[in-house]
Amino acid sequence: MLCTQHKLKGPSDDELSTFAVLRRVYIERDEVKQIASILQRSDRIHLFRVGGLIFHAIGQLLPSQMANFHSPTAIFPVGYEATRIYWSTRVPNKRCRYRCRIGEDDGRPLFEVRVLEHGMEDLHYRDTTAEGIWDRVVQQVAKLRDDSSMLKLFTEHVKGEEMYGLTVHAVMRITESLPGVESCQNYQFRYGRHPLMELPLMINPTGSARSEPKVATQCKRPHTLNSTSVSKAYQSTFTGELNTPYSKQFVHSKSSQYRRLKTEWKNNVYLARSRIQGLGLYAAKDLEKHTMVIEYIGTVIRNEVANRREKIYESQNRGIYMFRINNEQVIDATLTGGPARYVNHSCAPNCVAEVVTFDKEDKIIIISSRRIPKGEELTYDYQFDFEDDQHKIPCHCGAWNCRKWMN
Ligand SMILES: [Zn+2]
Ligand SMILES: [Zn+2]
CATH class of the missing domain: 3.30.160.360 (Double Stranded RNA Binding Domain)
Structure with a gap:
């Protein structure tokens, strides 16, 4: 139908005299x-x-x-x-x-x-x-x-x-x-x-087999912090104490890479809907093997503090993002974290999370473990501890060698 301004003046073939549809209309419905x-x-x-x-x-x-x-x-x-x-x-x-x-x-x-x-x-x-x-x-x-x-x-x-x-x-x-x-x-x-x-059937926040799984789209860490199933990193320390000439040069390149990372990570990654779960981080350009992609930023806290915070976050229904540095310390990225916390777990990852020591401070850096083409989702192995049935988290990474469970 046309509005008054556009109304055709005389009788015209273009004008509909009836709204009857003379052919069958199919409405496609993706059940x-x-x-x-x-x-x-x-x-x-x-x-x-x-x-x-x-x-x-x-x-x-x-x-x-x-x-x-x-x-x-x-x-x-x-x-x-x-x-x-x-x-x-x-x-x-x-x-x-x-x-x-x-x-x-x-x-x-x-x-x-x-x-x-x-x-x-x-x-x-x-x-x-x-x-x-x-x-x-x-x-x-x-x-x-x-x-x-x-x-x-x-x-x-x-x-x-x-x-x-x-x-x-x-x-x-x-x-x-x-x-x-x-x-x-x-x-x-x-x-x-x-x-x-696969997306919604993710986590059982109460840890009870009797309750149904709720959607926890941003929950990348399990809730059983006290059983040390916070994501772990490969320990690798780069300090000036290594003594062979080769290592020295290696140290130098690592620390200068880290300094550059401070400003350049923004060119390495972008955030988008993940193919694995919730949001994910993607390569914004081709990344060579062993590239420092992004730092896992957050507040360094002790275990006891982490346990306390975990309970608070849980009661607030918040997605919990924590990363274990060592036996005593955890990085909490729940409130203060950067985009690195959105890197998903995969059983066949293209990155590793390494604890790297710079100026006597432990940093967690996501480093590419192979060449990653632009547009590929970044992943690393969360390396959760093995858990009993009550705390199992299904894995949806889709890798050919997927272990089906993250812990
Ligand atoms: Zn009109
Ligand atoms: Zn998997």
């Missing part, structure tokens, strides 16, 4: 993208609904749980939650909400369903399988229909995993993208890992 964005928000406001299923939370699986928490047709993440709308077992011809959850009991999946029905007390079901619960529900519904001489219900078509929503396309796309699910031996993958799904 996977939509699901991924819902997961990334994970605020429990944006839910998705497929038919009679409302999806709430995906939950997660730890390496030791993979073996028991799946069947050939479904994966059972701990913390998974969805609501199924289905026939009531108490009021004929009425539907109600079945809140389905997967928990854990003694290393085995525990299926729990709470029935929410208007004006009635909640019902609770518990079983070691989804079938166990839904067979009972369906039998009760069938009996109720029988008693009120309604049409028979075909109970054999109701499958527990399906009622739980675990076999719904959209849900399977997510469960099959959970970190580490490749080791579910008896499970038959339908779609396989989807790269878009």
Whole structure:
């Protein structure tokens, strides 16, 4: 339609007399993208609904749980939650909400369903399988229909995993993208890992297997500082005390490189959305091997201070950026850090983080370990200590030799 100023004067072929569209219009909808964005928000406001299923939370699986928490047709993440709308077992011809959850009991999946029905007390079901619960529900519904001489219900078509929503396309796309699910031996993958799904399934901030993972887009360090899983660096000291002529020259070149780095790092890097997680740092130009790329700046603090700060940051839901220099000292870059804190972990990194001593002060420098072409994301190996299941952090670096877990 045209505004009054542009309105054609006389009758014209260009003017529409009707708004009817005479051909079919297809609106393309990328379902996977939509699901991924819902997961990334994970605020429990944006839910998705497929038919009679409302999806709430995906939950997660730890390496030791993979073996028991799946069947050939479904994966059972701990913390998974969805609501199924289905026939009531108490009021004929009425539907109600079945809140389905997967928990854990003694290393085995525990299926729990709470029935929410208007004006009635909640019902609770518990079983070691989804079938166990839904067979009972369906039998009760069938009996109720029988008693009120309604049409028979075909109970054999109701499958527990399906009622739980675990076999719904959209849900399977997510469960099959959970970190580490490749080791579910008896499970038959339908779609396989989807790269878009990998971002949000990151960290379990409470460290409890029972809670679902929250999005921690900027969290590059685990929360278990006291167990020394802060990023570590290769120790290499360049002081004037080395005595061979070769070393002396080496020392000289290193310290002059460091002085230049103070002003030149800005030409080396740029910040952009990472292919691995959250934000990442990229090479702004071709970097030769052994180039000092950027210094990891922050406040040098002692362990005890670091532990205290970690708790405060955690309570503020802040991404924690700390880097261990040695057994006593940590660099805290959470509030005072530079862009180096955005360098992501990779199992096949192109940089190393080295502790370099200049004028008797320990500095952490990110140094290229090979030639890095312009535009490549910078990474180094965080070298976290190995952790027990409760504190595992999945790795999404995408390297061919990825260890799957960062610790
Ligand atoms: Zn106009
Ligand atoms: Zn990796």
